[in-house]
Amino acid sequence: xxxxxxxxxxxxxxxxxxxxxxxxxxxxxxxxxxxxxxxxxxxxxxxxxxxxxxxxxxxxxxxxxxxxxxxxxxxxxxxxxxxxxxxxxxxxxxxxxxxxxxxxxxxxxxxxxxxxxxxxxxxxxxxxxxxxxxxxxxxxxxxxxxxxxxxxxxxxxxxxxxxxxxxxxxxxxxxxxxxxxxxxxxxxxxxxxxxxxxxxxxxxxxxxxxx
Amino acid sequence: xxxxxxxxxxxxxxxxxxxxxxxxxxxxxxxxxxxxxxxxxxxxxxxxxxxxxxxxxxxxxxxxxxxxxxxxxxxxxxxxxxxxxxxxxxxxxxxxxxxxxxxxxxxxxxxxxxxxxxxxxxxxxxxxxxxxxxxxxxxxxxxxxxxxxxxxxxxxxxxxxxxxxxxxxxxxxxxxxxxxxxxxxxxxxxxxxxxxxxxxxxxxxxxxxxx
DNA sequence: TCAAAGTACGTACCTTCGGTATGTCACCTG
DNA sequence: CAGGTGACATACCGAAGGTACGTACTTTGA
Numbered sequence: 001x002x003x004x005x006x007x008x009x010x011x012x013x014x015x016x017x018x019x020x021x022x023x024x025x026x027x028x029x030x031x032x033x034x035x036x037x038x039x040x041x042x043x044x045x046x047x048x049x050x051x052x053x054x055x056x057x058x059x060x061x062x063x064x065x066x067x068x069x070x071x072x073x074x075x076x077x078x079x080x081x082x083x084x085x086x087x088x089x090x091x092x093x094x095x096x097x098x099x100x101x102x103x104x105x106x107x108x109x110x111x112x113x114x115x116x117x118x119x120x121x122x123x124x125x126x127x128x129x130x131x132x133x134x135x136x137x138x139x140x141x142x143x144x145x146x147x148x149x150x151x152x153x154x155x156x157x158x159x160x161x162x163x164x165x166x167x168x169x170x171x172x173x174x175x176x177x178x179x180x181x182x183x184x185x186x187x188x189x190x191x192x193x194x195x196x197x198x199x200x201x202x203x204x205x206x207x208x209x210x211x
Numbered sequence: 212x213x214x215x216x217x218x219x220x221x222x223x224x225x226x227x228x229x230x231x232x233x234x235x236x237x238x239x240x241x242x243x244x245x246x247x248x249x250x251x252x253x254x255x256x257x258x259x260x261x262x263x264x265x266x267x268x269x270x271x272x273x274x275x276x277x278x279x280x281x282x283x284x285x286x287x288x289x290x291x292x293x294x295x296x297x298x299x300x301x302x303x304x305x306x307x308x309x310x311x312x313x314x315x316x317x318x319x320x321x322x323x324x325x326x327x328x329x330x331x332x333x334x335x336x337x338x339x340x341x342x343x344x345x346x347x348x349x350x351x352x353x354x355x356x357x358x359x360x361x362x363x364x365x366x367x368x369x370x371x372x373x374x375x376x377x378x379x380x381x382x383x384x385x386x387x388x389x390x391x392x393x394x395x396x397x398x399x400x401x402x403x404x405x406x407x408x409x410x411x412x413x414x415x416x417x418x419x420x421x422x
Numbered sequence: 423t424c425a426a427a428g429t430a431c432g433t434a435c436c437t438t439c440g441g442t443a444t445g446t447c448a449c450c451t452g
Numbered sequence: 453c454a455g456g457t458g459a460c461a462t463a464c465c466g467a468a469g470g471t472a473c474g475t476a477c478t479t480t481g482a
Contacts, residue, residue, distance in 0.1 A: 155395055158377050159377065220458080245441090256461085
């Protein structure tokens with residue numbers, strides 16, 4: 001069992017991340033001061049710098065929390081589906097939902113890359129939402145019959161991940177998000193149908209390693 | 212003819228943007244101080260604030276210059292091609308090249324959205340590289356036979372733009388950029404082939420407005 | 423049980439940096 | 453040639469991230 005001091009410590013740390021997540025979401029990274037965060041959590045900078053090495057570190061804590069929520073949400077939507085194409089559609093749907101959340105848009109998409117840097121941002125991504133997209137892409141494209149190699153599958157994942165992120169962003173700023181999401185759904189579904197047909201007709205020369 | 216004072220003024224302004232572009236590219240927005248910029252251009256802050264309203268403004272000037280270079284580069288690669296599918300392939304190639312440039316990656320992709328804000332970033336995009344992608348997508352998909360409506364074409368453009376940006380980013384950080392670019396080329400070409408086949412077979416229900 | 427040690431903060435201060443207010447001098451215009 | 457204006461330079465301010473150090477409570481060990 002945790003000691004009393006540890007419980008208190010955890011509680012203040014959680015409070016700091018709570019406030020940080022909210023303020024970073026609401027005003028963005030640059031416009032959120034550490035003073036505002038510690039004031040919101042009702043502590044001082046001493047507490048913040050005891051738990052985190054600096055502004056970037058507490059941002060990353062909020063970032064990870066938001067990412068993991070999104071990942072969990074998409075995971076719930078896809079689990080239990082057996083047909084890979086149906087799973088892909090469900091995942092796409094959930095992804096489009098998740099990416100519209102204000103926190104995800106501001107913290108992950110907008111501020112994430114510039115604050116964490118390309119490198120670190122990529123690392124964070126790869127073990128969260130990107131991993132799910134990768135799993136879905138592989139379940140759809142990695143049939144024995146076609147034999148796309150690993151790097152080619154990575155490439156497809158990157159492409160779909162980028163496509164869905166961009167599409168999700170456009171959905172989020174749309175006047176009519178529901179209609180926009182339906183269009184994205186249709187467009188990506190259409191692209192997937194094209195891929196499927198091409199693969200099943202055996203016309204996949206150029207991307208598969210077998211002839 | 213411009214007066215002598217105007218010529219001097221233009222020259223210092225150009226020098227400021229030159230240095231700003233280089234420093235923003237090299238160190239990112241946050242890690243680039245105005246003091247460093249004015250020192251590099253051999254002027255003082257008074258000069259900078261005479262020509263620009265602030266840090267964001269001079270960043271935007273560098274941003275626009277980088278974007279317009281990329282746009283011009285892609286434009287040169289596609290002009291003169293008559294066959295839309297071939298034009299699309301050429302454009303894709305040029306886009307993958309352009310997006311690997313350090314300035315484009317750091318200033319446009321990484322810092323752009325967070326510094327300019329979603330709104331303004333979107334505006335800038337739409338009259339540069341995004342416009343070219345849109346033109347290419349429309350030349351390929353907007354045949355009379357299929358009758359995709361305007362919003363659907365926008366959706367496809369968004370998707371392809373996002374896909375290619377993400378793919379370009381992954382190419383840029385790859386150990387073997389040439390091989391990675393070839394894979395992206397193959398993958399997107401494959402997706403386009405799928406689309407083409409589906410459209411020409413008339414199986415485009417769901418995305419077209421005609422039956 | 424009690425003192426030593428360490429944890430979890432609070433307080434005060436430093437430095438950097440974006441931005442502003444104001445001064446100055448060369449250049450254009452009437 | 454004289455007044456006005458544009459193109460800067462200089463000096464300064466306030467906010468914000470980060471640091472050094474102090475302090476009180478808690479756990480630990482003899």
